[in-house]
Amino acid sequence: MQAETIKIKAIVTRAVPYRESDMIVTLVGVEEGRLTATARGCLKPKAKLRYAAEPLNFGEYVLSGKNGKYVVTECNQIESFSAVTADLDRYYAAFMALEALDKLSREPQPRIFMRTLTCLGDLAYATDKDSSAIVTEFLKDILTESGNALDFGHCGVCRCDLEEEAYFSDRDGVVCKHCKSFDSIPIPPDVRSYICGRPADVQTAAKANILLSNLVYQMTGVRIGAHYFTEQL
Numbered sequence: 527m528q529a530e531t532i533k534i535k536a537i538v539t540r541a542v543p544y545r546e547s548d549m550i551v552t553l554v555g556v557e558e559g560r561l562t563a564t565a566r567g568c569l570k571p572k573a574k575l576r577y578a579a580e581p582l583n584f585g586e587y588v589l590s591g592k593n594g595k596y597v598v599t600e601c602n603q604i605e606s607f608s609a610v611t612a613d614l615d616r617y618y619a620a621f622m623a624l625e626a627l628d629k630l631s632r633e634p635q636p637r638i639f640m641r642t643l644t645c646l647g648d649l650a651y652a653t654d655k656d657s658s659a660i661v662t663e664f665l666k667d668i669l670t671e672s673g674n675a676l677d678f679g680h681c682g683v684c685r686c687d688l689e690e691e692a693y694f695s696d697r698d699g700v701v702c703k704h705c706k707s708f709d710s711i712p713i714p715p716d717v718r719s720y721i722c723g724r725p726a727d728v729q730t731a732a733k734a735n736i737l738l739s740n741l742v743y744q745m746t747g748v749r750i751g752a753h754y755f756t757e758q759l
Contacts, residue, residue: 537582
């Protein structure tokens, strides 16, 4: 079979050393979903494509290969998001976003891909936004774009306004205390309030993001960033 050449706009979600100077990179493309490729010689000090094998790199990649085995031959960098390295919290949050994109992209997920780019852009450049708030919006976006949007302001059963404690169930989503089932997960009032957009302290924001990550797992089967979220407390 003759080798094929493909061109994709993709972001590097993972990179692991291979042999003496190569890297195996995981790329997630806008339309292609997740695939892997070898970046040959990129660990050499003067390698021209060194940047192309770095996680967070977003670019237009040219790949050559056959039978699903590709080699990176060119990369036109669009964005590196390197500014996240200046802040440890934003750096870890960025890699949590990469992990989410990687795990959710066995099939192409263009909308989640674009939401991830927005998250990374905010983490890199929106210095007026708190990193926890950026993560909160990203996790809510994942739920929405995966077809699992949740309304934290109204009961999913009786549609009353949620003002005090709330609960989550797989069947009904977010519900009030009168509509909860025996196995519903409690949502503290301050956490629900923060998710709805009201200000909160750092610890409440961290608890909200842990809750949202658990809801992503409940509704998509994908667990992401467990270490990142527990480190926030």
